[in-house]
Amino acid sequence: MTHRELLTSFETLIQHADRDDCAVLIGELERMKALAWGKIMARPLGKQNPPSTDLLTMAEAATRLSIPESRAYDLARQKKLPAVRIGKYVRVSVQALAEY
DSSP, X not given: OOHHHHHHHHHHHXXXXXXXXXXXXXXXXXXXXXXXXXXXXXXXXXXOOOGGGOEEEHHHHHHHHTSOHHHHHHHHHTTSSOOEEETTEEEEEHHHHHHO
C-alpha cells in the first residue's frame, strides 16, 4: 500500500469514526509524526556534518582547550580565537578551534 492509499484510507476512517475514535486516532497520528521526524532528523551512520558547520559554545571551546571560559571569551574578544556572534551568543566553529 502506498502512502497515498494509506492517507485516503485514513480520510475515510475519520469520516466514519465517532468522536472517541478520532481522539485515539489523533494520538496515534502524533506518535507516527514523532517517528517520522526522528527518521528525517537522524544522521545516517558514518555520515556527519562537515566540521566547519558545527559550532561550539564558549564553554565547550574552553573545555576542549582546557582553559577557563572567561579566558576563551578574552581570546575571542582579542580576535586571537575566531568566533561568531549570533545575537548575544558567541560561538566558535570546530574548524577554527582546531586551527587555533
